[in-house]
Amino acid sequence: MINSIFFVQNGPHYSLGTKQGTSSQTKILGTGGLNIKGYKDVDTYGMQHKLESSGSWTTTVIGSTLTTDYFDVSSFPGFNLSEDTSYHYRSFIIVDSVYYYGDTLLITTLVTPYxxxxxxxxxxxxxxxxxxxxxxxxxxxxxxxxxxxxxxxxxxxxxxxxxxxxxxxxxxxxxxxxxxxxxxxxxxxxxxxxx
Known part of the structure; x- marks a missing residue:
């Protein structure tokens, strides 16, 4: 059972693990993905986002059955973020009906260059x-x-x-x-x- 989950920013990656942090309990959320190797009891995993200024969290479930040790955040539909807008976002997993959240991070979406x-x-x-x-x-x-x-x-x-x-x-x-x-x-x- 997982007791405490946290995300730590490490360059372009984010590590998720227990506070004791063994190598089998480390997950990486990098440019578009989360490595969930070692967590066979994860019920659901996904991302949440909301506008920086206000609003409630929008939840996007990425998966509920793990077929691989990695899921790609950039390839799933659902975020529909506006260009040149600031959002708070965080990852989450559900284990035994308990939600565990990563740190809330701030991103500003880019404008598509032309x-x-x-x-x-x-x-x-x-x-x-x-x-x-x-x-x-x-x-x-x-x-x-x-x-x-x-x-x-x-x-x-x-x-x-x-x-x-x-x-x-x-x-x-x-x-x-x-x-x-x-x-x-x-x-x-x-x-x-x-x-």
């Missing part, structure tokens, strides 16, 4: 001219041209932006502007004249 740049090609007359590029993003971004004859503003920013491209010299040539944001790289071709 980064779009359009159009993929702009055409400038041989004599020179102007055009625009639209950046649609929720990230901080920067850019760099492949050639000095490509001038534009702004060259970096955060969030959505219209970029004004100006080619003041004549020519038949092509170049590009490379846009970068965390985990994104996009290029826009600049075609001038008969290329």
């Amino acid at each position: 980064f779009n740049v359009s159009p993929s090609t702009i055409y400038i007359p041989q004599m020179g001219g102007t055009s625009t590029i639209e950046v649609d993003t929720n990230l901080t971004w920067s850019s760099i041209p492949t050639s000095a004859w490509i001038t534009y503003f702004p060259e970096y920013g955060t969030g959505n932006q219209i970029i004004n491209v100006s080619i003041s010299t004549q020519g038949d040539r092509s170049g590009a502007i490379f846009f970068t944001a965390p985990d994104f790289n996009i290029s826009v071709t600049i075609a001038q004249g008969n290329v």
